[in-house]
Amino acid sequence: MSQITIEEELKKSYLEYSLSVIIGRAIPDVRDGLKPVHRRILYAMHELGNSYNRAYKKSARVVGDVIGKYHPHGDSAVYDALVRMAQEFSMRDPLVDGQGNFGSIDGDAAAAMRYTEARMSKLSSEFLADLEKKTVDFRDNYDNSLQEPSVLPTKVPNLLLNGTSGIAVGMATNIPPHNLGELIDGTAHLLDNPDCEIADLTDFIKGPDFPTGALCFGGQGLREAYETGRGSIKIRGVLHVEESKTGRQSIVITEIPYALNKSNLVEKIAQLVGEGKIEGVSDLRDESDRKGIRIVIDLKKGAIADIIINSLYKFTQLESSFGINMMAVSGNRPMLMNLKQVLSAFLEHRREVIIRRTRFDLDKCEKRAHILEGLRIALDNIDEVVRIIRASRSGDDARIALMERFELSKVQAQAILDMRLQRLTNLEHEKLLEEYAEILKKIEYFNSILANEEVLKGVIRDELAEIKENYSTPRKTVLMDQNPDDIDIEDLIPDEDAVITLSRRGYIKRTPLSNYQKQKRGGKGIAGVQTKDGDFIRTFLTTTNHQFLLLFTSKGKMFKIKVHQVPEASRIARGAHIANLLPLEKDETIATAMTMREFEEERFFLFVTKNGMIKRSSIALYRNCRQSGIRAVAMRDDDQLITVQEVQADSEAVLVTKDGTSIRFSCHDARPMGRVASGVKGIALRPGDEVVSGVVTGDPERVQLFTVSQGGYGKRTEIDQHRLQTRGGKGIISMRVTAKTGKVLGAIMVSPEDEVVLLTSGNKIIRMGVKDVSLVGRATQGVRLVRMDDGDFAVGFDLVQDAGDEGGSEFEGEEIE
Incomplete structure (x- = not known):
């Protein structure tokens, strides 16, 4: 008895299994565009005389003939294939004429096969025409008792007409449906001009034609698919805006992308509205009927329809990608084929x-x-x-x-x-x-x-x-020349001033700056963010909607999003959690935030850590940022990133510690380093002290250092009072820290014409002019900026640039859970 190794036997058996799955189940034949199960269904119906001009027969009878004579697999698999061949939303030109419940575009399953009836469609008769004239080879069925055709003598280029999808072993196929009239024109042109180029064929075959219509953005991806067999296209649903007699607008979706479950789409839209990712929607309902799809989205008064439309395309499958992979069986082996080869x-x-x-x-x-x-x-x-x-x-x-x-x-x-x-x-x-x-x-x-x-x-x-x-029937899918990525939502969003707030627990929001009113120094402030116990605002930025929001984490990573992508909320609302926007790790928090429009080579980031380390790196290194973030600076285990500032090569920087010490040095002292370098020492800290701020000088209009303490005290000091030193020194006194003032909260560079917004842990907000704060010496404690209730302390402040007096009032809003 001969012996073989188990490795050889497994390899041989698996290869045979793979070939069986590829040839016998998952990949269609390029000649008739059918997988074996579909071919056997049509042949069984042909043998039953179940043609388009005869009476319907029970689906169970067809399925029984198929599994009993030709297809030795489960009846549910055969029935599912038969059902799909009858669905007008799945097949561009259905091959089965069904009677009864054959499922819906909402994902509803078809009725049991004992209830439904079926017969071949008229088009299917062209697949089997001349079959009795020995036009194709026949082969034995699974038990050698009957003969079945190895391929159908079809007159229809079905592989491209109805498309197909399938996953085999080690390969897959995904071919979109096309328009029959265009396919015939292209095929006839190839018949008369066998040496023509693929570009000549695309003059006739413009692109996919999906049974659900929609818009197809082909472009380079479609050209690659037709030339190489692989490519990607984008499909968008069709919608329009209707206006009621009362002036309210509604977005009406009438066509959806191919293979999209309509019910799931409606649920997803409702979910996004509930989460606040799509705002301005007052009602959502599905009014679809036998005449077609109609999903109605009623808008709130004042909502901008174009912004909501772009949000629908961005956050839902109303815009989806279709990866074309034209794999088919040719010559009894699978091949990746281009348009001309097919x-x-x-x-x-x-x-x-x-x-x-x-x-x-x-x-x-x-x-x-x-x-x-x-x-x-x-x-x-x-x-x-x-x-x-x-x-x-x-x-x-x-x-x-x-x-x-x-x-x-x-x-x-x-x-x-x-x-x-x-x-x-x-x-x-x-x-x-x-x-x-x-x-x-x-x-x-x-x-x-x-x-x-x-x-x-x-x-x-x-x-x-x-x-x-x-x-042939008219085209359903509209082909678009413009790439959907060319449509930028920023074109529809005004570049208005906005305030970004981030709480200690990670709740972020965007609020129009006009919602905050200007007050005199020493005022009580107005109601700010409604936070939960133990939470308070720690970051407060003024910016504009079109800028990039750069978020640097305590572990030295950087994330980049657009300001307008931050969910908008009222002044007193808590906002959305940062985890909904960024994939943060456990125990990773946002250390600092800044905004920027462009990433230029000659500009630099200055990184400052709690332990006094600094690093200068070119901003251009941070231009490309993945959605999962990038490593911005290498961090030691006992250190944290506290701030990032933009500097020029000749800029000067000031590091301020919580005990009131500061050091001023030239950024030249820190040579440019790579993106993941850890940096050099910026200040030699005394025991128990740590850096709380890093500011940059050099603006001729802002030559004063504005320092704020946790006790609500602040002061202005001429920057010249902080002498220039070499980095790495112990520094000098910057603010006299007492029990009344509390530790230093931070410092920024200001001019007398600037305005500052200050926030407290009691969620009070005060906006004041810098000139209202006294200009004092370097070693003084400053003046009171805001009266705070017992136990409250200052938690954040920021500069408001070029802002007038809006004269605002109390702004009511709901807390976002």
């Missing part, structure tokens, strides 16, 4: 089918002509034929006598003996001669097809034209 394979199949059909018809006509020739001889000599027959003792003797007398074949002699007496009439004689003449013409025509390639092409061309005339 159409060429179909044309070659049609050539073979027509040749085999012609040979079958020619053979049949020649046999009939042979018989008619004998009958003509008999009629011309009818008296002698009758005499021979009457004189013969038996039929065999008569046949032999006729063969010898008139040099007939056995078949001709037998046909004379089988001829009825009524054929002896003059009328029947004339009919026989006419039939004979007609048969001779057919024989001549069939011979010309087999002998002349141009005649064969003419037959193919005529049949294609007939298919187009009888079955």
